[in-house]
Amino acid sequence: MSNSSKSALECRNVTVKFGDVTALSEVSASFAPGQIHAVVGQNGAGKTTFARVAAGLVQPTSGAVNVMGQDIRTGQVSESRAAGVELVHQSFAMPPSFTVAETMEFGATGKGGVFSRRGLIEKWRAHLAGLDVQVDLNRRIRDLPIETQQGIEIARALVTDARVLILDEPTAVLSPAGIDMLFARVRRLKERGVTVILILHKIREVLGIADTVTVLRGGRKVEGPLPVAEVSGERLANLIVGEAVAKTLDRQDRDALVGTKAPAHEDADQQAHASGPAILSMKAISTKPDSGGIALDGVDLEIRPGEIVGIAGVEGNGQKTLVRAISALADLEGGTIDLSGHDVTRQPLAMRRKIGLRIIPFERNVEGLSLTSSLWQNWSARELLQGSLLKGIRPAAIREACDRSLKAWSVHYNNSGQRAGSLSGGNAQKVILAREIDPDAKLIIAAQPTRGLDIGATAFVWQALRQARDRGAAILLISSDLDELFDISDRVVVMLSGRLNGEFHAPFDIGLVGAAMTGAAAGASA
Amino acid sequence: MNEIIISILRSGTPLIYVTLAGVIAQRAGVWNLGLEGLMIIGACATILGIMLTKSVGAAILIAILACVLASVLLWFVIDRLKANPIIAGLGLTGLGIGGTALAIQSIFGSQATVTAPFGIPKLGPAFGSYGVLSVAVAAMPFVVFAMWVLLRRTRFGLRLAACGEHPFAARSVGANPSRMRLAALSIGGVLCAIGGAELAAGSLQFFAQGMTAGRGFMAFAAVIFGAAHPVGATFAALFFAIVGAIGIRAQLTFGDRIPHDLLQALPYLATVFGVWLSGKLRGGAKAASSFAELRDQ
Numbered sequence: 001m002s003n004s005s006k007s008a009l010e011c012r013n014v015t016v017k018f019g020d021v022t023a024l025s026e027v028s029a030s031f032a033p034g035q036i037h038a039v040v041g042q043n044g045a046g047k048t049t050f051a052r053v054a055a056g057l058v059q060p061t062s063g064a065v066n067v068m069g070q071d072i073r074t075g076q077v078s079e080s081r082a083a084g085v086e087l088v089h090q091s092f093a094m095p096p097s098f099t100v101a102e103t104m105e106f107g108a109t110g111k112g113g114v115f116s117r118r119g120l121i122e123k124w125r126a127h128l129a130g131l132d133v134q135v136d137l138n139r140r141i142r143d144l145p146i147e148t149q150q151g152i153e154i155a156r157a158l159v160t161d162a163r164v165l166i167l168d169e170p171t172a173v174l175s176p177a178g179i180d181m182l183f184a185r186v187r188r189l190k191e192r193g194v195t196v197i198l199i200l201h202k203i204r205e206v207l208g209i210a211d212t213v214t215v216l217r218g219g220r221k222v223e224g225p226l227p228v229a230e231v232s233g234e235r236l237a238n239l240i241v242g243e244a245v246a247k248t249l250d251r252q253d254r255d256a257l258v259g260t261k262a263p264a265h266e267d268a269d270q271q272a273h274a275s276g277p278a279i280l281s282m283k284a285i286s287t288k289p290d291s292g293g294i295a296l297d298g299v300d301l302e303i304r305p306g307e308i309v310g311i312a313g314v315e316g317n318g319q320k321t322l323v324r325a326i327s328a329l330a331d332l333e334g335g336t337i338d339l340s341g342h343d344v345t346r347q348p349l350a351m352r353r354k355i356g357l358r359i360i361p362f363e364r365n366v367e368g369l370s371l372t373s374s375l376w377q378n379w380s381a382r383e384l385l386q387g388s389l390l391k392g393i394r395p396a397a398i399r400e401a402c403d404r405s406l407k408a409w410s411v412h413y414n415n416s417g418q419r420a421g422s423l424s425g426g427n428a429q430k431v432i433l434a435r436e437i438d439p440d441a442k443l444i445i446a447a448q449p450t451r452g453l454d455i456g457a458t459a460f461v462w463q464a465l466r467q468a469r470d471r472g473a474a475i476l477l478i479s480s481d482l483d484e485l486f487d488i489s490d491r492v493v494v495m496l497s498g499r500l501n502g503e504f505h506a507p508f509d510i511g512l513v514g515a516a517m518t519g520a521a522a523g524a525s526a
Numbered sequence: 527m528n529e530i531i532i533s534i535l536r537s538g539t540p541l542i543y544v545t546l547a548g549v550i551a552q553r554a555g556v557w558n559l560g561l562e563g564l565m566i567i568g569a570c571a572t573i574l575g576i577m578l579t580k581s582v583g584a585a586i587l588i589a590i591l592a593c594v595l596a597s598v599l600l601w602f603v604i605d606r607l608k609a610n611p612i613i614a615g616l617g618l619t620g621l622g623i624g625g626t627a628l629a630i631q632s633i634f635g636s637q638a639t640v641t642a643p644f645g646i647p648k649l650g651p652a653f654g655s656y657g658v659l660s661v662a663v664a665a666m667p668f669v670v671f672a673m674w675v676l677l678r679r680t681r682f683g684l685r686l687a688a689c690g691e692h693p694f695a696a697r698s699v700g701a702n703p704s705r706m707r708l709a710a711l712s713i714g715g716v717l718c719a720i721g722g723a724e725l726a727a728g729s730l731q732f733f734a735q736g737m738t739a740g741r742g743f744m745a746f747a748a749v750i751f752g753a754a755h756p757v758g759a760t761f762a763a764l765f766f767a768i769v770g771a772i773g774i775r776a777q778l779t780f781g782d783r784i785p786h787d788l789l790q791a792l793p794y795l796a797t798v799f800g801v802w803l804s805g806k807l808r809g810g811a812k813a814a815s816s817f818a819e820l821r822d823q
Contacts, residue, residue, distance in 0.1 A: 106684035
């Protein structure tokens with residue numbers, strides 16, 4: 001390889017197949033040392049697989065990985081680490097019960113031996129301080145805020161003398177302020193001579209930090225590494241989405257999907273939708289602390305028919321508990337919940353669903369579907385739970401209705417008897433939509449409804465939520481993606497530490513919403 | 527008073543060794559319900575080994591070999607054949623209880639108690655009234671300490687815990703969770719062998735069918751009660767032994783007034799109470815990890 005000596009990391013013709021699925025196809029890319037490289041693409045484009053091949057976590061079906069001019073054995077984490085390649089995972093890979101010092105040590109290489117608690121802290125204090133991670137080394141990972149956890153995960157990746165640091169979607173979990181902090185940290189690493197590869201999916205982030213950009217789509221490299229100075233946001237957007245899909249998308253949706261610019265909501269008539277008395281009315285709701293997440297503390301929330309209310313916030317600030325409280329799964333300490341004028345504070349979920357509560361849950365594959373059950377069983381769960389337990393069912397009739405519904409929602413499937421686990425993420429989510437968005441739906445909770453979906457499926461989900469709103473349903477959208485929230489919400493409410501910290505109306509100001517997410521400034525705007 | 531302490535140490539020591547085996551497996555992410563089976567294999571192999579080789583050292587080596595083999599079998603079934611660890615562990619327990627009975631039957635032609643000519647050496651008169659205890663009892667605190675160092679104060683211990691709690695994190699620093707589980711189960715096999723040996727040849731010198739009588743499960747309960755911490759679980763096991771000793775005392779004192787079955791049930795009731803209490807205090811054992819693989823993206 002003539003130019004391999006110039007590359008910090010080079011992949012040649014890397015192909016990865018998981019069973020019948022090709023995650024990466026003949027990807028070749030070479031990253032120059034000492035720069036910040038961005039790798040972008042929509043969900044399912046193969047970005048994470050690419051990062052894991054470089055880190056040795058995934059064994060490619062074919063192809064080679066070259067670090068600093070040396071081919072390394074693929075599929076071996078220890079090989080990649082020895083060559084100086086480290087990976088920071090999107091959902092951090094640190095045991096939650098470990099202390100900070102233990103987290104540093106467990107990933108360290110070199111001399112080990114017996115340590116003492118104090119010795120361990122001495123050993124790693126300077127390392128963390130050198131990376132500007134201010135933290136008590138005795139704290140446990142699970143007790144730390146997400147920004148600190150990310151700093152620790154980066155420090156963990158740098159315990160060896162890493163020369164290539166790959167960060168897999170590091171911005172996805174951060175508030176706008178946290179993203180600024182991360183980028184400052186990445187620039188300092190660059191100054192120290194570390195080659196940084198950032199997996200991103202927002203164009204404005206790419207333009208803001210990277211020296212080069214590489215675009216993946218459908219497991220193939222479309223372009224790159226291109227110098228960022230030479231590409232426009234417009235061109236990148238089309239490269240990521242693909243010309244064919246780009247034509248079908250509403251322009252504003254496309255910009256939100258790829259994060260071209262600072263998100264804004266330009267839909268002028270959005271306030272016209274909301275009308276009539278509130279469908280959901282929560283007054284001073286507090287929950288008892290439990291293991292399911294942070295407790296709610298005096299939450300007041302009203303949603304009227306025909307509006308989409310977005311919940312913004314860094315993950316883990318009570319969004320899950322909010323959904324559990326509305327769906328009767330959390331123990332209330334105080335407050336009342338009204339649904340469509342009925343006091344349901346003490347009513348079970350089945351009763352609430354009867355009134356018109358529908359839930360698109362956080363975990364599609366755990367809470368949303370039974371992956372080992374058939375499509376028609378999954379689809380019919382809503383109605384079956386409403387009737388008497390002893391009511392007979394006629395599978396043939398249900399399957400027929402299910403087929404009609406799934407076709408209407410353009411789910412791609414073979415027959416309604418196939419297991420739900422055999423569908424792709426986007427199709428699986430459509431099955432949930434087909435079940436949860438029916439004419440009787442009055443309040444639809446959509447919890448991270450587009451997480452992990454590709455651009456086409458994401459746009460489909462947004463369209464479905466908008467249509468339900470236009471029909472008069474109230475929608476509560478929980479998302480960690482501000483572009484998504486700003487694009488389709490009529491109102492955005494920020495959650496922080498189990499409380500509502502400010503309410504915002506269009507046009508949304510990312511600075512103000514971001515400040516509310518971190519508690520930098522309290523209070524609401526217009 | 528000495529008498530009570532001696533009886534606690536006698537009944538507690540085998541339990542503690544087996545508990546430590548459970549602890550290391552638990553930390554690596556395996557709910558080892560095969561402890562009962564491993565313990566009885568250890569007990570049986572020790573007695574047969576003494577009769578065969580006339581040497582306690584050789585007998586314990588044989589027991590260790592048998593228990594490590596059985597543990598590797600458990601690992602193979604769980605890790606390679608992807609069987610449910612709970613069912614596989616219970617299967618191993620069944621294999622141990624049934625297999626040892628079968629071995630005795632086929633060797634001696636009857637299922638009677640098998641008595642060995644001698645057992646594990648005693649501490650001797652230098653230790654006063656404690657001299658009747660075996661050297662395995664004296665070694666126990668050192669083994670507990672060694673396990674604490676290994677699990678809580680070495681990188682190996684951290685990686686083992688990472689494998690149990692977050693296998694993906696362990697893999698991403700280059701650890702191999704499968705190999706770590708093999709190591710944990712093998713070390714557990716050694717400990718179960720010693721526990722079984724002490725049970726059969728410590729203060730006693732015989733093997734009887736089903737002589738573990740649920741101690742393996744009690745050890746597992748101690749693992750949960752002690753949150754899979756080597757010292758915590760040791761104290762949990764000691765607590766069960768104390769309750770057992772009190773039960774025996776009570777039988778001698780109030781045996782005529784309180785039904786004797788009830789007093790015999792005391793350690794088991796204490797176990798149930800202990801597990802309930804640990805759930806109350808901490809929300810269960812930390813390494814709830816048979817399901818951790820679900821998170822191994």
